[in-house]
Amino acid sequence: MAVTTIAAGWPALPVLPDAATDAVLASGLLPELAYAFGGPFHFILPDAFDANLTAMRRALAEAGVDGFVYFAKKANKAAVFAERAAAAGAGVDVASAAELREALGHGVRGEHLVLTGPSKDSALLCLAVQHGALIAIDALDELDTLVTSVLRGPARPARILLRVLPPVQPHSRFGMNEAELATALAFCVEAGDAVRMEGFSFHLSGYAIQPRADLAAHLTDLCLRARVQGLEAGRISIGGGLPVSYTDADSWHAYLEGHDKRHFHAGKSFRTSDFYPYHCPKPGAQALAALLAARPEGRGQELAEVLKEAGITLLLEPGRALLDRAGASVFTVQGVKDRDGYGLITVDGTSLSLSEQWFNSEYLPDPHLVSRDPQARAGLYPASVGAATCLESDMLTWRKIGFPRRPRTGDLLVYPNTAGYQMDSNESPFHDLAIPPKVVIDRTGHPRPRWRLDRHFT
Known part of the structure; x- marks a missing residue:
């Protein structure tokens, strides 16, 4: 089969060069897997995860900041990413009992887990405490549940962060306002050795650097005040929000400028503001470096210096940024209809395997066409x-x-770079279709890529 790129002269969004994906496309392996599975599938490139994690750690080290990276497991269910995090001594961000058990089952140490999400029930909180996981407390009633239902009798102390409602996003459903934080801190002091209040966290929507730097500095101040009350308060979590760049700047800007509903089937209309920013000048670890170099509002120092002076450990929970170029989704063409000036391709599988569609948006990067007839x-x-x-x-x-x-x-359509939030966030066996399997690709030391099925437990 022959791999071809999207033709010029039509609105396009080509993905950035990726040697690992190109090698899989050129290997001839994908048609064999499509035949074997008889339906759509995803392939995973775990070496990309390792490289992205290494780059983030390097950014922290170069800034002289003590930090720890948790992989946001919700971004992809594949077990191999938890396995790679465990092997590298990184953490995993989980939000359910199933995710917590998955991470433990694939080798992640309990103390390297952070439990996020709102309104966690007592059973989940108990499981987290038993394994020494760090817990992001989102509300006062959750803190009350932790202390009154989970910490009765002899038990290991609960490790917690208090989640702060971002002042720049006062309508967020995540976090506590100033009055609630004051109550929570008093609660932690009263709880004594039953609770280890290790610091604060926030959930901030969007990808802008400056608001994150400002809020991180604010959390640093909160830590200093909490220490006066006798609390540990030596860590802050800034969550995720490190962007990924899928395409080059010229292609992205040209696409936005030429965006027209006539370029969509049935005149479908999308607002460009609803699209993910498919190009950014400083993605992933570069965004982290820019964040650490930013000067929070009202400060004369870079954020890195603010953190170091206060003795703060910076916690990160990236998902998409750790999965950049770590996988792709493969569909087989089942038929093609000619319409008025364009065609309608039908592939096996559903749009549930490209989750952006279910947020009233579009996954814009161009798919690769792998033709069964190179002529x-x-x-x-x-x-x-x-x-x-x-x-x-x-x-x-x-x-x-x-x-x-x-x-x-x-023919095959290969949608590139789908590991981050696209390939399994919304998949379901609609029409009794099987959930597409995930294939882990190993290219190390072999002339042709080898593969195995991912070892996801559930």
Whole structure:
């Protein structure tokens, strides 16, 4: 089969070069796997996870900041990422009992887990305390549940962070306001050795650097005040929010400028503000370095210096940024219809495997076309991509993609860089279709990529 790129002269969003994905595409392995599974599947490139984690740790070290990275497990269910985090001594951010058990089962130490999410029940809190996980307390009633229901009798102390309501996002459903924080701190002091109040955290939407730097400095001040009350308060968590860049700046800006509903099947309308920012000048670890170099409002120092002077350990919970280039999703073309000036491709599987569609948005990076006939006649063929279901709205790509040739039944569409939040956030066995399997690719020391199925327990 031949891999072809999207044709010029049509609205396009090509992904940045990725040698590891290109090697898998060129290997001939994907058609064999498509035949073996008889349906869509995802392939995972765990070496990318390792590289992204290393880059983040390097950014912390170069800034002289003591830090710890937790992988936000909600970004991808594949077990291999928890395995890689465990092997590297990193942590995992979990929000349910199932995620917590998965992380433990794949080797992550209990003290390297952070439990987030709102309104955690007593059973989940108890499990976290038993394994020494760090718990982000989101509300006063949750703190009350922890102390009154979980910490009765002899038990190891509960390690907690208090989540702060961001002043710049006062309508967020996450975190406590100033009055609630004061009550929570008094509660922690009264609880004595039953609670280890290790610091504060926040959940901040968006990807802007300055608001994160400002809020991190504010949490540092809160830690200093909490220490006066006799609390440990030596850590702050800034959550995730490190962006990923999928395409180059010129392609992204050209796409936004030329955005038109005529480029979408059935005149589907999207607001450009609802799209993920598919290009950013400083992604991943570079965004972390920029954050540490930013000067919080009203401060004469960079954030890194503020943290070091206060003796604060910075905790991070990235998901997408650790999964950049760590996997792709593969669908087989089942048929093609010609419409008025464009085509409608139907593939096996559903848009549940590209989760952006279910947030009234579109996963914009161009898919690769892997043709079963390398001699197929070339020629621009714009087409949208629909799923093999009975729903008008079940579209993988509403956008009319300018394919370099008319796809044919049996060809593959490979959606790149889908490991972060795309490939399994919303998957379900709709129409009794099987959940697409995940294939872990190993290219180390072998002329051709080897593969195995991911070892996810549930």
